[in-house]
Amino acid sequence: MLDWLEKRVRRLGEPVVNTMEKLGFGFRFLMAVLWHSGTSFRRPGLVIREVFFTGVLSLVIILVSGLFVGMVLGLQGYDTLVRFGASEALGVLVSLSLLRELGPVVAGLLFASRAGSAITAEIGMMKATEQLAAMEMMAVNPVARVVAPRFWAGVLSMPILAALFSAMGILGGYVVGVVLIGVDAGTFWSQMQAQVDLFNDVGNGLVKSVVFGVAVSIIAVFEGFDAPPTAEGVSGATTRTVVTSSLVILGLDFILTAFMFRGI
Amino acid sequence: MNRRVYDFWVGLFVILGVAALAFLALRVSNVSNGGTKPTYRVTAAFDNIGGLKARAPIKSAGVLVGRVAGIHLDSTTYRAVVDLDIEQGYQFSRDTSAEILTSGILGDQYIGLEAGGDETMLKSGDRITLTSSAVVLEKLISQFMFSKAAENPSQAQPAP
Numbered sequence: 001m002l003d004w005l006e007k008r009v010r011r012l013g014e015p016v017v018n019t020m021e022k023l024g025f026g027f028r029f030l031m032a033v034l035w036h037s038g039t040s041f042r043r044p045g046l047v048i049r050e051v052f053f054t055g056v057l058s059l060v061i062i063l064v065s066g067l068f069v070g071m072v073l074g075l076q077g078y079d080t081l082v083r084f085g086a087s088e089a090l091g092v093l094v095s096l097s098l099l100r101e102l103g104p105v106v107a108g109l110l111f112a113s114r115a116g117s118a119i120t121a122e123i124g125m126m127k128a129t130e131q132l133a134a135m136e137m138m139a140v141n142p143v144a145r146v147v148a149p150r151f152w153a154g155v156l157s158m159p160i161l162a163a164l165f166s167a168m169g170i171l172g173g174y175v176v177g178v179v180l181i182g183v184d185a186g187t188f189w190s191q192m193q194a195q196v197d198l199f200n201d202v203g204n205g206l207v208k209s210v211v212f213g214v215a216v217s218i219i220a221v222f223e224g225f226d227a228p229p230t231a232e233g234v235s236g237a238t239t240r241t242v243v244t245s246s247l248v249i250l251g252l253d254f255i256l257t258a259f260m261f262r263g264i
Numbered sequence: 265m266n267r268r269v270y271d272f273w274v275g276l277f278v279i280l281g282v283a284a285l286a287f288l289a290l291r292v293s294n295v296s297n298g299g300t301k302p303t304y305r306v307t308a309a310f311d312n313i314g315g316l317k318a319r320a321p322i323k324s325a326g327v328l329v330g331r332v333a334g335i336h337l338d339s340t341t342y343r344a345v346v347d348l349d350i351e352q353g354y355q356f357s358r359d360t361s362a363e364i365l366t367s368g369i370l371g372d373q374y375i376g377l378e379a380g381g382d383e384t385m386l387k388s389g390d391r392i393t394l395t396s397s398a399v400v401l402e403k404l405i406s407q408f409m410f411s412k413a414a415e416n417p418s419q420a421q422p423a424p
Contacts, residue, residue, distance in 0.1 A: 045267060052270045056277045095292050160281030167284035170292060189291070196293040206285075 026222050033151050033221065036144035046149040047156070054115040054150070055157030059164070061114055062107055066098075066165035069106060070172025073097055077173070078181055090183050091192035094173030095166075099196065099205040100261065103166035105253050108212035111158055112245035116220035119150050120241040123224025124234035147225060151217045158213025159206055166205065204260045211252060216245045303330060303349040304388040308362045308375075313344045314398025316364055316373045322348055324377040329354040332375065348375065348392075357382040361394035373398060 040047050077093040123146060126132050132142040170192075177183045196202070220241050227237035313335060322330040330350035338345050350356070359380030366373050377392075386392070 045270075048274045049267075049270050051274045051277065056273045059277065059280075099288065099292070157277075160277065160284070163281055163284040163288060167287050170288075192292055193294045198289055198293040202285075202288050202293050 022226075025226070026218070029222050029225065030218050032143050033148050033218070036141060037148045037152065039141075039144040040148045040152050046145070047152050050149050050153030051157055054111075054119065054153050055160060058111060058114045058157070058161060061110055062161045062165050063168050065106065065110060066103075066168030067172040069102055069165075070094060070098065070169030070174075071176045073102075073169065074173040074176030074181070078177060078183070087183055088187040088191055090173070090177045091170075091188040092195040094177070095170050095192045095196050096201060098166045098169040098173075099201045101253070101257070103169065104162045104205055104208035104212055105249060107162040107165040107209065108158065108216060108249045109246055111154075111161055111213075112216045112220070112249065113242050115154065115157070116216050116241050116245055117238045119154070119217075119220040120224040120227070120238045121234060123147065123150070123221060124227035124229075124237050127225065127227060128229040128231070128234055130229075143225075147221045151221050154217030154220065155210070155213045158216065159209040162205065162209035162212075200260075204256075207260075208253065208256050211256060212249050215248050215252060219245045219248065302352040304352060304386075305333060306348050306350065306386050306388070306390045306392055307345055308348060308392035308395050309338065309341070309343040309345050310362075310364065310395050310397050311343055312397040312400060313346065314364055314366075314373055314400055316346065316375070316398065320372060321374045322350060322377060323374055324354070324356070324379065329377065346375070350377075350386075355385045358384045358386055358390070359394065360386060360392055361396070362392045363396040364398035366399070 073094045074090065077090050077097075078087055081087045081089055081093065123132075126142075126146065132146065135142045135145060174185075174188065178185045178188050223237040223241045223244070227233045316332065316335065318332055318334055320332045321328050322332065330348060333347040333349045335344060335346050337343075348362075356377060357380045359382040361378045361380065363376050363378070364373055365376045380394075
């Protein structure tokens with residue numbers, strides 16, 4: 001009986017200890033990345049190359065998704081607003097939803113699955129094929145040479161992608177609302193300009209996207225660096241990157257929203 | 265691919281990002297909401313401000329002339345004191361009256377200023393004395409119901 005009880009308690013304790021250990025390692029890893037960031041700034045070529053792979057190559061999916069999300073918001077928003085006779089508020093609805101929530105969050109989720117997974121797989125494979133060990137042999141710090149540029153590229157790309165997502169979405173809402181349905185273009189833009197605040201809405205959306213950029217990038221490089229050096233390990237790490245960063249984005253979004261938009 | 269190709273595409277990417285931000289800042293949001301124009305502050309006390317909030321617009325004849333800076337309760341008179349930031353370009357006479365109005369039937373509440381005839385103008389720190397409170401819908405309805413109830417019994421119950 002006591003044996004059985006002990007086994008149960010141990011089974012509960014094991015994942016807790018493992019999680020704490022991983023969290024601690026992850027935090028120390030973040031500190032190490034920041035500490036070794038000097039190389040990234042002294043050799044911007046390293047970061048620019050990574051911005052190309054994480055940011056520029058994510059452009060297509062971000063722009064197309066943004067356009068479609070905006071168009072769907074236009075259709076759904078019009079359908080709901082017209083019941084209250086408030087269809088001229090369509091621009092406000094589309095722009096506030098995109099700037100405050102959908103832009104940063106959906107762009108972050110897409111970024112995590114498009115770029116985060118690629119970063120994890122790349123670093124994981126470098127580890128599995130002992131390229132990282134080889135670098136260390138040559139007295140090149142792999143954190144400074146491989147990890148930090150990818151981290152900073154992610155942090156840099158994410159706000160740009162989120163802004164593009166929101167801008168495309170608003171254009172999509174405009175196309176559906178004004179061009180297809182026939183809401184008046186003047187009220188669409190003027191209501192939007194009257195209700196959207198530069199600091200509260202655009203600014204806070206930007207802050208959110210920077211926070212998500214940091215979170216996704218550090219999770220991606222950490223999972224890659226921490227991956228067991230096998231084919232199976234790398235695939236598992238890639239999956240974990242997408243799952244963890246999606247959950248972290250949604251959790252952080254709730255916390256940030258609670259602080260930013262409590263209603264003045 | 266070599267360095268120059270990366271540089272070109274990343275440069276284009278950053279330009280696109282800046283353009284998107286500029287679009288959001290200039291076309292979508294209202295830059296002048298930032299309040300760059302110089303303002304002067306006057307106060308006004310109301311019996312009831314209803315649902316008025318900080319940053320609510322102040323309008324005169326429908327034109328935006330300023331914003332509500334803050335609201336607090338005067339702990340001696342138990343009236344709501346509202347700080348009004350009015351743009352320097354708009355001067356109002358001392359006997360200006362302030363009332364709390366609602367835009368539309370369910371819209372936000374704002375402060376309407378109606379200029380008087382006095383020749384001295386309001387200056388920073390002054391208090392607007394002529395105020396009328398927000399119309400509270402529940403009070404209006406209950407007043408209406410009571411007045412109905414007061415006149416009905418005589419008609420509904422004929423004298424025996």
